[in-house]
Each structure stands twice: as structure tokens, then as C-alpha cells.
Amino acid sequence: MLGIPYLLHDPKYHQFWSTQKGADHLADRRLDMDRLREVVDLANHQQQMFDEIRAIIATSLATPIAMPELLGNLLTLQWQRGTSWAAAQATRMRDEIKARADAGHAVCAEERYRLGRVGAGMWQNTGFYRMFEESHGAVFVQNMYLSIAADGYRRFGPDLVRALASRYCAFGLFAKDWPAREAQLARCDGVVTVRDSLDSMVRKAFERVNIPVLALDIDLVDGRTWDEEAVRLAMDRFIAEELEPRRQARG
Incomplete structure (x- = not known):
């Protein structure tokens, strides 16, 4: 797991308890630990x-699940985490x-390149993940x-509130190498982002492990910036060059 910087962890821990005390007062009940x-x-x-699942995909000779299917199921369950149903x-x-x-199921029978995605999802067009x-x-x-x-949500320890507070401190400036490590783990040939x-x-982290990065000129919260022809041309060049x-070179 990633190290948790205490200069961020302790304030978040105390903020949690302060919020909880206010909730206890408003609800006239105490937190059931x-x-x-x-x-x-x-x-x-x-x-x-x-x-x-991450390990299965990373070690499979052929990718067993398409990215839009994976994301749809993953995000649905994440919004229900902590429930028996989601588990x-x-x-x-x-x-x-x-x-x-x-x-031996493969979403692409002729898989040649494995790609990763850095940052938030391409929600304005999830079909992008299967275009190529x-x-x-x-x-x-x-x-x-x-x-x-x-890596970010699992938390353990006798002090549950401190454990949960640490979840909000695990990323950011202290984990700039983490996306590159994840791409290596998944055996990615390249990564795509905006x-x-x-x-x-982050770019330098990918350079250190020799994984090329394509940064598309798209605003993820403005669908008007999606230009499918430009995206296809950029991906064509990225794959070819x-x-x-x-x-x-790998043979």
C-alpha cells in the first residue's frame, strides 16, 4: 500500500470525529462502532x-471483459459499497x-496492443474503448x-475512523508514480488520457518505464469537445508511431 503522510492524515482524522460528534448531536444517537x-x-x-479482477485481467493472455462492461458493473457496485448486496x-x-x-474468452480475437486509461472515464462516449x-x-x-x-478503498486497523481517514490521503502528490506502476502491472503497451x-x-513517471502516453485534446465535462474524426486520427498515429x-522491437 501507499504510505500515508501524517501531515494530511491527522487533520482528516480529527475532521471525521468532529463531523461525527455533530451528527450524534443532531440524530440524538451515538455511532455504532x-x-x-x-x-x-x-x-x-x-x-x-x-x-x-485486476490480477485476472493483468495475467490473462487475452482480455476477458470489455472496458465498457467492466466500468458499468464496477461503478454500480462502488456506489453501493458497504452493503451485503454489493459484496x-x-x-x-x-x-x-x-x-x-x-x-480463454477474448473480447478481441486478434489482440495486439494493451491500453490503459489515466484519469476520469470517457463518459461522453464509452464506445471509444472498443473503437480500435x-x-x-x-x-x-x-x-x-x-x-x-x-489500492485506495481497502482499509484495515483497530481504529476504524483513522483507517477510513487514511483513504483520503493515499493519492495526489505522493503517488505520481502510481499510474505508471498500474500500467506496468496490466502489461500496457501504451496509455491514453486527456x-x-x-x-x-505523471508524464515523467511513464517515460521512466518506457510506456508511451497519448493525451487527447478533450474536455471530459464538455461533450462539445468530442471530435471523433480527430480522436481516430490521433489514435491511428499513436498506434503506428x-x-x-x-x-x-520486442519481436
Whole structure:
């Protein structure tokens, strides 16, 4: 796990308790720590399932689940984390993806390039993640939502409030190498992002591990900036000029 800087952790911990005291006063009841433990255990189990899904995808010879399907299920369950239903559904999701991988199921029969996604999702057009499978054999295998689930949400320790507070301090300036590590773990040949999601420290982290980055000129909260022809041309160049030479060099 990532180290937690205490200069951020302690203030967040005290902020949690201050908020909780106010909630206790307004509700005229006290926080049930036993119930909180149950919720945290369920949430941890759910994130463990997502960690195992991450490992299955990373180690499969062919990608067993398409990115839009993965994201749709993942985000639905994350908004329900801490419930018995979400924990059970995450287990079923893990079992289904493992069964596909064991059976050799591939979302792209001619997979040649493995791609990662840095930053928030391309929600204005999730079909983007599958646009280049048939034409180029380029498959998106990694995204930040699954990675954050595995590394950012699981929390353990006897002091539940301190453990939960640490979740908000695990990323940011102290984890600029983390996206590159995730791309390496998923065996990505390249990663795609948008300009606002890429700063110089993250770019240098990818350069150190020799993973090329394509930053599209798109505003994720303004659908008017989506230009499919420009996106296709940028991806064509990225694959031809960055990914294919590296693939040939590897033999």
C-alpha cells in the first residue's frame, strides 16, 4: 500500500470525529462502532474482489471483459459499497470474469496492443474503448477506477475512523508514480488520457518505464469537445508511431 503522510492524515482524522460528534448531536444517537466494523468489512471484501479482477485481467493472455462492461458493473457496485448486496455481486463479478479467462474468452480475437486509461472515464462516449479492437487489435485493459478500488478503498486497523481517514490521503502528490506502476502491472503497451489529466510528474513517471502516453485534446465535462474524426486520427498515429515500433522491437 501507499504510505500515508501524517501531515494530511491527522487533520482528516480529527475532521471525521468532529463531523461525527455533530451528527450524534443532531440524530440524538451515538455511532455504532460494531455496525461500522460490519460495513467496513463488507467494503473491504468488495475491494478484494476488484483486486482479484485486476490480477485476472493483468495475467490473462487475452482480455476477458470489455472496458465498457467492466466500468458499468464496477461503478454500480462502488456506489453501493458497504452493503451485503454489493459484496455478493462483486464476488459474482469476479467469478464470471475468472470463468471467462479460464475458458480463454477474448473480447478481441486478434489482440495486439494493451491500453490503459489515466484519469476520469470517457463518459461522453464509452464506445471509444472498443473503437480500435477490430481495426488495430488495440484493447483497453486497465482503468483508474479498478485500480483505485483495489489500492485506495481497502482499509484495515483497530481504529476504524483513522483507517477510513487514511483513504483520503493515499493519492495526489505522493503517488505520481502510481499510474505508471498500474500500467506496468496490466502489461500496457501504451496509455491514453486527456490533457487536463496529465501533468509533468505523471508524464515523467511513464517515460521512466518506457510506456508511451497519448493525451487527447478533450474536455471530459464538455461533450462539445468530442471530435471523433480527430480522436481516430490521433489514435491511428499513436498506434503506428509509438506502439507498433515497440512491438516489433520486442519481436
